[in-house]
Amino acid sequence: MPINILMPALSPTMEEGTLAKWTVKEGDSVASGDVIAEIETDKATMEFEAVDEGTIGKIIVPEGTEGVKVNDLIAVLLEEGESADDIDASAGASGGDAAPAAEAKSDEAPKAEAAKADAPAPAAAPAAPKAADGDRIFASPLARRIAADKGLDLAAIKGSGPHGRIVKADVENAKPEAAKPAEAAAAPAAKSAPAAGPDAETVRKMYADREYEEVTLDGMRKTIAARLSEAKQSIPHFYLRRDIQLDALMAFRAQLNKALEPRGVKLSVNDFIIKACALALQQVPDCNAVWAGDRVLKLKPSDVAVAVAIEGGLFTPVLRDADSKSLSALSVEMKDLAGRARDRKLAPHEYQGGSFAISNLGMMGVENFDAVINPPHASILAVGAGVKKPVVNAEGEVTVATVMSVTLSVDHRVIDGALGAEFLAAVKAALEDPMGMLA
Structure with a gap:
């Protein structure tokens, strides 16, 4: 068969x-x-x-x-x-x-x-309505249906049928005022509904006299739009910011890259950031968690997602067990994942999961920004560019240092302010003393 x-x-x-x-x-x-x-x-x-x-x-x-x-x-x-x-x-x-x-x-x-099968089924009459005092309003099924179609409040219509029953003629001859209570009753529901913005046809009319190109959303763009709209509407974000001095890390990175050159490995600043965040999730395990509807799931390993921009969208491939991998191993794995992400060759298990994400726009010159949490993650770190700035050192002297601004977006349902601050402090400490990441 x-x-x-x-x-x-x-x-x-x-x-x-x-x-x-x-x-x-x-x-x-x-x-x-x-x-x-x-x-x-x-x-x-x-x-x-x-x-x-x-x-x-x-x-x-x-x-x-x-x-x-x-x-x-x-x-x-x-x-x-x-x-x-x-x-x-x-x-x-x-x-x-x-x-x-x-x-x-x-x-x-x-x-x-x-x-x-093709014949339209007759519309069912609305349920028998009740007045404000709870008494039933007597109306014929046809009258109830016409009233529902016109948005009329039967309580405002006087019936001419037997025992005051509202009939078809009463509804058809009802004055416009009868619609007001019904409209008022519907107003709170309409007011509480989230604004979806104008529809496509309305927007097209606004720009009818201007030249434009209409771009149809592909599956990825639709998913990104839906997930991030949901994230901003449903996740109570709050933000924590720190400045991190990178001079020690830059010197240490240059030293390691020279030693790794024969192996063809070149560490990036982002590799250090991934490792620092993975270790911080182990130091502050309550931050290594995800929101699961009516509970929180606390993860044991540090599975770190990293945003990778591709044409038309982005991926967040996940580096599993990042806390237990060497910097060189993380660097090789990240390059492989990023390359296959740009070719859209990642398997679902390679971009799903994790409890935490990193979004780095520093290489594009952005000094600071706020990232949107990718549910069910509980936080995401937005990383800015390292910039030369005047700073006051431990001796009280003004010197020049390479400073990187980071912002931690946090889901307040999972992580409180003090806990998020503890995690961010652990990230800062690891990056400002990078040799400790090898211990």
């Missing part, structure tokens, strides 16, 4: 994807484990392997198709001895709107049944 190939869920949060490329064509033989397609999720392009062996009998979804839902039928695999004639009888048995069998069944349905 032909086997339906369905759109896979390549990550826990994937709901749809783009079928970027078929690496097989109809008539090709495939074995279990063969790559048959490339699927674009909101974060990466991933290879999709065949589970069974057989012959590709029919490709349902052409390559380049966007918005293919998980579990939609994308192709049909024929087993030994089967031909294309067997497909119509089986395709669609396990899902997919594009299934030929589903279409055939639809075409064969009796016309009377189709007409019955």
